[in-house]
Amino acid sequence: MSVWLFYHFGDPADPDGMWDSGAVDPPEEEGRTFMQVLSEKYSPENFPYRRGPGMGVVVVPTLPQGSPMKDRLNLPSVLVLAGCGISHAGEQREIAAFCAHVMELDLSHNKLQDWHEISKIVSNIPNLDFLNLSSNPLSEVVLEPSGAKAFARVRRLVLNNTQVSWNTVLVLTREMPELEELFLCLNEYTTVSASTVPCPTLRLLHITDNNLQDWAEVRKIGPMFPGLETLVMSNCNLSSIQDSEEMLRRLFPNLRSINLHNSALNRWEDIEKLNQFPKLEDVRLQGIPLLQIYTNTERRSLMVSHLPSVSSLNGSVVTDGEREDSERFFIRYHVDYPEEELPYRYHCLVTKYGKLEPLAEIDLRPRCHAKVEVHCEDKVAEVSIRLDQTVAELKKQLRTVVQLSANQMRLYYIDKECVFGPEEMKYHTRALHSYSIQDGDELLVVPKAGRGTTTTAKPLSNLNSKTLTPPP
Numbered sequence: 001m002s003v004w005l006f007y008h009f010g011d012p013a014d015p016d017g018m019w020d021s022g023a024v025d026p027p028e029e030e031g032r033t034f035m036q037v038l039s040e041k042y043s044p045e046n047f048p049y050r051r052g053p054g055m056g057v058v059v060v061p062t063l064p065q066g067s068p069m070k071d072r073l074n075l076p077s078v079l080v081l082a083g084c085g086i087s088h089a090g091e092q093r094e095i096a097a098f099c100a101h102v103m104e105l106d107l108s109h110n111k112l113q114d115w116h117e118i119s120k121i122v123s124n125i126p127n128l129d130f131l132n133l134s135s136n137p138l139s140e141v142v143l144e145p146s147g148a149k150a151f152a153r154v155r156r157l158v159l160n161n162t163q164v165s166w167n168t169v170l171v172l173t174r175e176m177p178e179l180e181e182l183f184l185c186l187n188e189y190t191t192v193s194a195s196t197v198p199c200p201t202l203r204l205l206h207i208t209d210n211n212l213q214d215w216a217e218v219r220k221i222g223p224m225f226p227g228l229e230t231l232v233m234s235n236c237n238l239s240s241i242q243d244s245e246e247m248l249r250r251l252f253p254n255l256r257s258i259n260l261h262n263s264a265l266n267r268w269e270d271i272e273k274l275n276q277f278p279k280l281e282d283v284r285l286q287g288i289p290l291l292q293i294y295t296n297t298e299r300r301s302l303m304v305s306h307l308p309s310v311s312s313l314n315g316s317v318v319t320d321g322e323r324e325d326s327e328r329f330f331i332r333y334h335v336d337y338p339e340e341e342l343p344y345r346y347h348c349l350v351t352k353y354g355k356l357e358p359l360a361e362i363d364l365r366p367r368c369h370a371k372v373e374v375h376c377e378d379k380v381a382e383v384s385i386r387l388d389q390t391v392a393e394l395k396k397q398l399r400t401v402v403q404l405s406a407n408q409m410r411l412y413y414i415d416k417e418c419v420f421g422p423e424e425m426k427y428h429t430r431a432l433h434s435y436s437i438q439d440g441d442e443l444l445v446v447p448k449a450g451r452g453t454t455t456t457a458k459p460l461s462n463l464n465s466k467t468l469t470p471p472p
Contacts, residue, residue, distance in 0.1 A: 031085055031086065031087025031088060031110075031111045032084065032085045032086055032087065032088075033086065033087075033088045033089060033090030033091075034081070034086050034088070034089050034090050034095065034107075034121050035089075035090030035091055035094050035095060035098075036090060037081050037084040037085075037086055038075075038079070038081065038098065038099075041081065041084075042075050042076075075098060075099070075101070075102065077101055077102055077103045077104065078102075078103065078104040078105075078106075079099070079102055079104065079105050079106065080106045081105070081106060081107055081110070082106050082107070082108045082109050082110070082132075083108070083109040083110065084110060085110060085111055086107060086110040086111060086112060087110070087111040087112060087113070087114075087117070088114075088117050089117045089118075089120035089121045092120050092123075092124050095120070095121060095124040095125070096124040096125075099124065099125045100125075100126060100127070101127060102125050102127065102128060103127050103128065103129045103130065104128075104129060104130040104131075105121075105125065105128060105130065105131050105132070106132040107121075107131070107132060107133055107136070108132045108133065108134040108135050108136070108158070109134070109135045109136075110136055111136070111137070112133065112136040112137075112138070113136065113137045113138060113140075113141055114141060115138070115141055115142070115143040115144075115147050115168075116147060118133065118150075119147040119148075119150040119151075120150075122150045122151055122154070123150035126153070127153070128153060128154055129153070129154065129155050129156065130154070130155070130156040130157075130158075131151070131154050131156070131157055131158065132158040133157075133158065133159055133162060134158050134159065134160040134161055134162065134183075135160070135161045135162065136162055137162070137163075138159070138162040138163065138164045138168075139162070139163035139164065139165070142168070143168045143171050143172065144171075145171055145174070145175060148171050148172050148174070148175035148176070149175050151172060151175060151176050152175060152176060152177060152178070153178060154176060154178070154179065155178050155179060155180045155181065156179075156180060156181040156182075157172070157176070157179060157181070157182055157183070158183040159182075159183060159184055159187070160183050160184070160185040160186050160187070160206075161185065161186040161187065162187065163187050163188060164184075164187060166189060166191070166192055166193045167193060169182075169184065170193060170195050170197075173195070173197075173199040173202070173224075174195075174197045174199070176199070177201065178201055179199060179201055179202055180201055180202060180203045180204065181202070181203065181204040181205075181206075182202055182204070182205050182206070183206040184205070184206065184207045184210070185206055185207065185208045185209050185210070186208075186209045186210070187210060188210065188211065189207070189210040189211065189212060190210075190211045190212065190213075190217075191212075191217050192212070192217045192218070192220045192221060192224075193220070194220045194223070194224070195220075195223075195224045198223060198224055198225065198226055199224065199225055200225075200226055200227045201227060202225040202227060202228055203227060203228065203229045203230065204228075204229065204230045204232075205221065205225060205228055205230070205231055205232065205233075206232045207221075207231075207232065207233045207236070208232055208233055208234045208235050208236065208259075209234075209235045209236070210233070210235075210236050211236065211237055212233065212236045212237070212238060213236070213237045213238060213239050213264065214239070215238065215239075215240060215241050215242045215243065216242070218233070218238060219243060219247075219251055222250075222251035222252045223251070226253065226254070227254055228252060228254060228255055229254055229255060229256045229257065229279075230255075230256065230257040230258075231252070231255060231257070231258050231259070232258075232259040233258075233259065233260065233263075234259050234260065234261035234262050234263070234284070235261065235262045235263075236260075236263060237263060237264045238260060238263040238264060238265065239263075239264040239265070239266075240265065240266075240267065240270050241265075241270045241273045241274070243273075245273070245276045248273060248276035248277060249276050249277070249278055251277075252277050252280075253278060253279070254279055255277045255279060255280055256279050256280060256281050256282060257280075257281070257282035257283075257284075258274065258277070258280065258282070258283055258284070259284040260283075260284065260285050260288070261284055261285065261286050261287055261288075262286070262287040262288070263285075263288055264288070264289060265285070265288045265289070265290055266288070266289045266290045267290065268290065268306060268343060270290075271285070271290070271303070271306050271307065272306055272344070272345065274307060274310075275306075275307060275308065275309060280309065280310065281309065281310055281311045281312065282310065282311070282312040283303075283307060283310050283312070283313055283314075284313075284314050284315065285303065285313075285314065286314055291303075298333070300313065300314075300326070301325070301326040301329045301330065301333075302326075302329075302330060302333070304318055304322065304323055304326035304327075305326050305327050305329070305330035305345060305349065306345055308323075327349050327352070327353065328353060328356055330345065330346065330349055331346065331349050331350060331353060331355070331356045332356050332357075332358050332359065334346045335355070335356070335357075335358060366387075366433060367387055367433070367438075368386065368387060368388060369384055369385065369386055369387060370384070370385055370387055370437045370438060370439050370441065371383070371384050371385075371439045371440070372385060372437065372439075372440070372441050372442060372443050373440075373441075373442045373443070374398060374401055374402065374442075374443045374445060375442060375443070375444050375445065376401075376402040376404070376409075376444075376445040376446075376447070377447070379402065381401050383397075383398070383401060383443075385397065385432065385437075386432070387431075387432045387433040387437060388431065388432070388433065389431070389432055390428060390429050390430060390431055390432070391411065391425045391426075391427060391428050391429070391430050391432070392406070392428035392429065394411070394425075394432060395409060395411060395428075398411075398443075398445060402445045404445065404447055407448075408447055408448050409445045409446070409447060409448065410424065410445070410446040410447075410448055411424070411425045411443060411444070411445055411446075412424050412425065412443065412444040412445075412446065413425055413435050413437065413441070413442075413443060413444075414441065414442040414443070414444055415435075415436075415438075415441055416440060416441055416442065422444055423435070
């Protein structure tokens with residue numbers, strides 16, 4: 001009778017099942033097998049039966065008597081078995097039976113430290129395209145070429161934080177004719193071993209958070225991966241780019257994108273050398289010492305000007321308009337430099353645009369203050385007023401100037417350039433900046449009649465900028 005798979009692997013140390021709840025705990029196993037973890041995670045009791053994209057019910061042929069495997073298991077085409085304590089493969093026939101349709105496998109953060117065991121798993125998953133072995137302890141183990149053949153169908157391989165040796169990397173790449181993406185981050189590399197057998201299929205190499213300070217090491221990557229299109233090596237402390245222009249063109253003939261975030265580059269000459277990569281169009285360069293002295297605007301404009309063929313900088317598209325503005329900025333930025341200090345790029349851009357004069361500095365910020373003349377009867381006083389305040393607040397400010405309370409005054413604004421005469425400022429909540437008050441304009445305060453004053457004002461239609469106070 002068919003039953004759902006949720007089997008128990010017998011303990012070889014207890015073949016008769018003598019361990020029970022009342023007995024002494026059995027010895028703790030050092031690791032678990034791939035098949036143990038797989039069966040427990042994807043059994044129907046822990047992973048309910050369903051169909052959908054990437055899901056399937058695996059029907060397993062009848063196996064010899066005594067096999068712990070039954071006949072069914074729910075498995076997606078993407079298996080995530082990270083941090084499960086896996087150290088061994090388990091029964092290879094069972095892996096082959098259950099994983100024939102699996103395309104992606106994540107075995108990161110396990111206890112795999114034997115390439116032979118990893119090869120057992122991989123060789124029995126015929127459609128495997130992506131394999132993640134990050135954070136498994138692989139620093140001390142050797143991979144034989146015969147074992148590397150199991151990886152021949154894998155196109156994307158992740159070996160981050162494994163401390164896998166570079167020689168092992170070379171063994172893998174020689175036996176992986178379809179490899180397109182390789183991740184080698186956090187492996188403490190300080191040197192790179194040259195390879196006599198290139199891997200022409202590789203398109204993407206992530207090698208961030210290593211310590212490749214010397215360009216002599218980085219340059220070995222080019223011949224090793226002649227088809228490389230994307231090189232990500234941020235946080236690697238690269239200090240300079242030292243090859244000649246002709247050598248750089250040959251090193252990375254297909255490179256389209258490079259990420260050098262947080263490197264140690266400190267010369268514009270190194271940035272300009274990136275122009276020698278014939279197909280380079282995407283550059284990411286943030287957090288380098290060279291740019292620390294500049295503002296954000298200066299950094300981007302100077303970088304765009306130094307990289308005329310780059311269409312994307314730090315993840316943002318460089319438009320034609322931005323390039324022209326940046327190149328014009330570049331000329332003006334260097335206009336006062338001594339001739340011997342002018343960069344080569346400056347002369348190229350002067351040929352293109354001519355010598356440009358510095359732009360006039362225009363302050364477009366709204367005015368905050370204005371100095372005005374305040375007229376009240378026969379008194380005149382110059383007062384500095386804030387333009388962000390309201391008419392009511394201005395009246396309070398003028399109380400000590402004209403010796404009137406706010407409700408005793410009528411207030412008029414006189415624009416010296418306006419022919420229409422004074423404008424009464426009657427709306428208490430209106431902001432002063434809405435009147436467009438300028439330095440030298442005038443305010444006329446007229447005491448209200450019947451409010452403790454004997455002043456009688458003539459109609460304001462008789463007033464103009466020459467008649468500032470009403471006649472008695």
